[in-house]
Amino acid sequence: METKKCSKCKKELPITEFYKDKYRPDGHVSSCKMCHKKWAKENREVIKIRHQNYYLKNKQKINKRNNEWNNANKEHRKIYHADLYKKNKKRHNKLSKIYYKKQKKELPKQLQNYRKKADEKAINNLTDRYIKQIVRKQSHKELKFNEISNTLIKTKRLVIKIKREINNNK
Numbered sequence: 001m002e003t004k005k006c007s008k009c010k011k012e013l014p015i016t017e018f019y020k021d022k023y024r025p026d027g028h029v030s031s032c033k034m035c036h037k038k039w040a041k042e043n044r045e046v047i048k049i050r051h052q053n054y055y056l057k058n059k060q061k062i063n064k065r066n067n068e069w070n071n072a073n074k075e076h077r078k079i080y081h082a083d084l085y086k087k088n089k090k091r092h093n094k095l096s097k098i099y100y101k102k103q104k105k106e107l108p109k110q111l112q113n114y115r116k117k118a119d120e121k122a123i124n125n126l127t128d129r130y131i132k133q134i135v136r137k138q139s140h141k142e143l144k145f146n147e148i149s150n151t152l153i154k155t156k157r158l159v160i161k162i163k164r165e166i167n168n169n170k
């Protein structure tokens with residue numbers, strides 16, 4: 001097994017215990033991973049400043065490289081984002097289904113009360129014009145099945161029945 005002596009702790013260690021560095025003659029950093037980590041921890045500020053300086057000095061080069069990468073990966077990014085959108089859409093649909101189910105469980109009573117009130121109001125306003133409107137809507141199939149409630153239909157039948165009886169008694 002290939003070994004190397006660490007420049008810091010002076011231990012003879014397997015070469016896999018050293019980070020790779022293509023600029024070094026043997027292709028590895030002079031200190032072992034442990035020593036390097038320790039050094040990096042102790043010199044966090046120094047490293048940060050070094051990186052900042054490197055960026056400032058090589059700003060144009062780095063930006064150019066980033067732009068080139070972005071351009072080269074445009075298609076890839078497009079697909080990636082489209083995929084992400086699809087995934088999120090699926091998730092979103094699932095969540096709204098769960099929400100809908102929950103609402104469905106909790107709402108019926110509230111909805112019934114609302115319906116009842118709406119029916120009462122509709123019955124009070126059960127003018128000929130209103131009935132004509134409903135009938136017209138129905139014949140055009142614009143009406144959704146839940147727009148006419150049973151109470152309303154019953155009332156309508158009753159009105160027709162009364163009118164007929166009045167006519168018969170004339």
Ligand SMILES: [Zn+2]
Nearest residue numbers: 006009032035
């Ligand atoms: Zn070491």
